[in-house]
Amino acid sequence: MADDDPVNGTSDENSEKSQQKKQAKYDSGAADLEKVTDYAEEKEISNQNVANAISAIGDRRNQAALEKQAREKELLKVSIRKEDVDLIVKEMEISRPKAERTLRENHGNVVNALTSLTN
Amino acid sequence: MPSSNPLPPKENALFKRILKSYEHKQYKNGLKFAKQILSNPKYQEHGETLAMKGLTLNCLGRKEEAYEYVRRGLRNDLKSHVCWHVYGLLQRSDKKYDEAIKCYRNALKWDKDNIQILRDLSLLQIQMRDLEGYRDTRYQLLMLRPTQRASWIGYAVSFHLLEDYKNALSILDTFLDQQQRLNNFDYEHSELLLYQNMVIQESGDLKQALKHLETFSDQIVDKLTLKENLADLNLKLENWERSEQLYEELIQRNPENTIYYEKMIEAKRLTKDSDIVEFYSNYDIKFPRAMPPKRLSLNYASGDQFKALVDKYMQKALSKGVPPLFVDLRSLYRDQQKVQIIQDLALGYLTSLNKVNKFSETETSNGPKEPASAILWVYYYLAQHFDYLNQTEKALEYIETAIHHTPTLIELFVTKGRINKHAGDPIEAYRCLDEAQAMDTADRYINSKCAKYMLRANLIKEAEDTCAKFTREGVSAMENLNEMQCMWFQTECALAYQRLGKFGEALKKCHEVDRHFSEIIEDQFDFHTYCMRKMTLRSYVGLLRLEDVLRGHPFYFKAAKCAIEVYLHLFDSPLKNENAEQEMNTENLAPSELKKLRNKQRKAKKKAEQESAQAREAQVKRDQHHKSRQQGDVEADAPQLDELIPDKLARVDDPLDNAIKFLQPLQTLARDQIDTHLMAFEVYYRKRKILLMLQSIKRAHQVDASHPKLHSCFIRFLQEVKENQHTFDPSVSQVITSEMKSLLTTKDPKVLNKEFLDRHKRSLRAALEGGLVMYKLDEKSQKDALNLVTPSNIEVKYQDVDIEICTEILKCLRNGLFGTNVQSQMDSFVAHCRKLFPHAEAFKPPREVTVQPQTNHVIESDSN
Incomplete structure (x- = not known):
């Protein structure tokens, strides 16, 4: 268990608690709210098959991650011009990453990218 | 424990005691132990101890020292995960979530499998909706602690939120598989099953969802939710009979739930109105005490059948004295025929009650007489009825009769106030409400209503004093209302300030409302751990989804709209420097007058100074009072937000960018409101962002293509394009050209x-926009434009003449939007409006408008 960890179980909840304490005077519901941040021991489950299940999940997850990576890669392959990104950022007042992404999604066509952003 | 500077056993034991003390909130002890380590010259710069000391200090409210110690600790031990973790916790308690995430990531660099840090990180990720990051962290947690329940649940939820239902379900399946073997069926297990069902339903596989529910029905203890879900799924899968049977059982269980009846009608596939009326009348016999069958049938009945039903319905309510009868029936008023029937009936009751004390003269022989109050409720109903139909005089007549009959009924005064409000007289309206409020000062509803009406009459101080009767003592009402997140009050306050031209004050109120929304979003933090532990996952996911669209709430919309309007106004006419303003006025004054003016100014200045000094003193007193109340209490870790200073707010350098901050949430969350896009246009028009103007127009066009205000946007857009075309980037021009083709038939503003105008001949709102454009495009057309908006037969020519639009026209005339030399036209327009709306304040001669509100016996002086 995490007991020897320097910053343990309740650490993050404590700061919240002291904050709620000062409200306790006025709120009758504060007692219930207090419980929200109480530390409770995690319930354990025991099973021998956990390992098998875990490995299956790990594999699937990797599959999903791979697919996503491939998609991102495909997008990254699209070449875009810096001036186009600048124009989009200036005209539409959006962040650079978003401008770049929209441009890539539109295969680098700045007119289409701008049009889609006006929708 | 990896650390670049390990402590010897004795000190290490002390360090562990610091941690223990921190966990048990014995902060003083923690500081003591820290001191013991740090007083040893060998370890006085020990990083982890310094960091922990800082964290402990933070819990005692000594924030500045806390930062100092934690930073010093970190500098002394940059490779310690403890120091980074502590720094993250500190940032988190300060709500700097992005910074905190960075700290946690650094901590994980030095200890990548630290469960506690991973947990803290996952909480921040879900709070910030970094869903993919959340999923990855939950994956690591599952790998590290596969025997813990929360590991599985958290991982499943992460997939659910990413709408990856397949993975979410397979993880839940695996997990439940193990649970079932334990035969441990409790409430939490039941909730988990219902959550699983929710995920299946959202994945779209309703058949599977139904099968799942049926399989586990005996393990689900929330029987009502179970049955409602079963009934709904069967309905969606078109298992009509089964669904009907289930809804029948649900109605038996609770015959007051209107949804059950509506779903039942769907299951029975009743579409003809007459069938539906019959359906309801059957249930009326079955459940004689239930309201829905009686009320809902009125929606579908018509003609004589409607008359018979509504007659019975109204008689019962009037005889019993049900105040909200009108509110209950109001939704029927969409149908003109029904309005007539109701009116005839109510007037008939009046005649018969006056004659024979019964609702009908024909049944004089049998049955007991109606109570004396029946006629009062009929008057009350008719007053509201005629008010709704904008027949102010009749409405007032009935309410006066009612008040004469029973001068002590509070509802009557509220209604009288409302009639006056609708007639455009906020002052008289507030007086009525004040009277109502004085009749029962312990009634908080009336108290709030009265305050609201006072704000509508721009009486802010009075409203605050009224509210003070219910707010906590010792704090000013304004402060207390802010603390309690009383948004309706703050928004109405902002609008009143806006009307009074106190723009800084208005902005302050709007920002306060905005902060409430931020706070509500902050408040979800606790639920990330709580809900996961209590297994209330359906509610948890519901909460997350609610928080995602929180600023789509009408309360936010209203406050944001006010803020944006004020910022636009401040951009158009910035507040002048006070001194400069005075200089300007003095230019064409005779020396003697100038001297007088100077004297006056000096006096005013002195007075203002005195007042502000007094205010400051009061503030100091209040603060002291406040502190003494809270003595001993830690002014804990709530981050101190910048104080909102009205004058500063009103003199911002970039009003438009500030407006955009309020606008952005609306653009994503209130896209279906045309006002969002019209306001966006106004902002971007002033920023000269042509494509964003186009964006606003396109979106507005989608919501309501024929909105009058949109027309003016189109015209201004066309002009902007025409004038500045040469400056556009070629790609931008291309976008504009192709988009305009699909939106507009012509590029000529005059033709457009x-x-x-030809398209909307009967709309005054359209005429106003068109007239303004007409004058702007060609000043020679002034006369035509004026005739368009202020014809002598205005109420005949247009079908949407009301106080609102006439006030707007008057404002345009006054502001010279139709040019100068319009005085005579304006005078006759105002005279005509006064005839149309005799109560409306906007058209009364100015002398009458500025009547000072009487000081009232109910207004008590503030206790401060």
């Missing part, structure tokens, strides 16, 4: 304006 004519087409628009």
